[in-house]
Amino acid sequence: MPDRNALELPLSQGERLSLEAYRSEYRQRRAELRDRHSWKFERQQEFEERDDSWEAFRRGHWEESLRLLGEEREALLKTAQRDRERGTAFHRVRVVEEPLTPYMQWELHALRVQSEAGKKIRVVTPAALGSLETTGPLPEVVVVGGQVLYQVVYTEAGVLDGAIRFTDTELTKRWERFIKELYEAGEDLLSYFERRVAHLSPPQPKAV
Structure with a gap:
């Protein structure tokens, strides 16, 4: 496990990308990737999504929200198959705090559909981070192909707002190793879901 200093992301070394620029660049890099894996570390417990399932949940329509998540399965299966053909995979480590926030309960249902379609997702608790967060939560990070x-x-409200790009080789490798270690120590998403989420009552959305 690295120390916190090794995972610092100095703003002076990065380049701020708008949401449009980040999405475009990310899609291109992933499409061109061959025989290399990618890794995501997701820490925050609250977000605001921009999709139909999330909007249905916010309106209090839980069953509709789950139905809409299920409709994404076919596209997810195709993406997972394409990744296998290219020799690449997207590994995701999701930090989960309990008790679950309403958002997190919704997201875990979304991740369940992704995992069933072949996406590689594992769960860790904050305890897995050891002393790395004594000065605050770790950032949300994606490493593409090393x-x-x-x-x-994200904005203060939790809406995706772009990214900061870092290309320093050693920094990228440190984060990749860190996320990989967490992934290897984590619990499979489907196992965690059946053990801790499946039995829960529908979450209540925040008042809007």
Whole structure:
């Protein structure tokens, strides 16, 4: 486990990307990737999504929200198959705090569909981070093919707002090793879901 200093992301070394620029660059890099894996570390417990399932949940329509998540399965299966053909995979480590926030309960249902479609997702608790967060939560990070690191940026409300790109080789490798270690120590998403989420009552959305 690295120390916190080794995982610092100095703003002076990064380049801020708008949401549009980040999405475009990320899609291109992933599409061109061959025989290299990518890694995501997701820490925050609250976000605001921009998709139909999330909007249905916010309106209090839980069953509709789950139905809409299920409709994404076919596209997810195709993406997972394409990744296998290219010799690449997207590994995701999701830090989960309990008791679950309403958002997190919704997201775990979304991740369940992704995992069932072949996406590689594991769960860790904050305890797995040891003393790394004594000065505050770790950032949201994506490492694509060992070549570039993105610190994902969100607004105060939790809406995706672009990223900061880092290309320093050693920094990218340190984060990749860190996320990989967490992934190897984590619990499979489906196992965690059946053990800790499946039995829960529908979450209540925040008042809007």
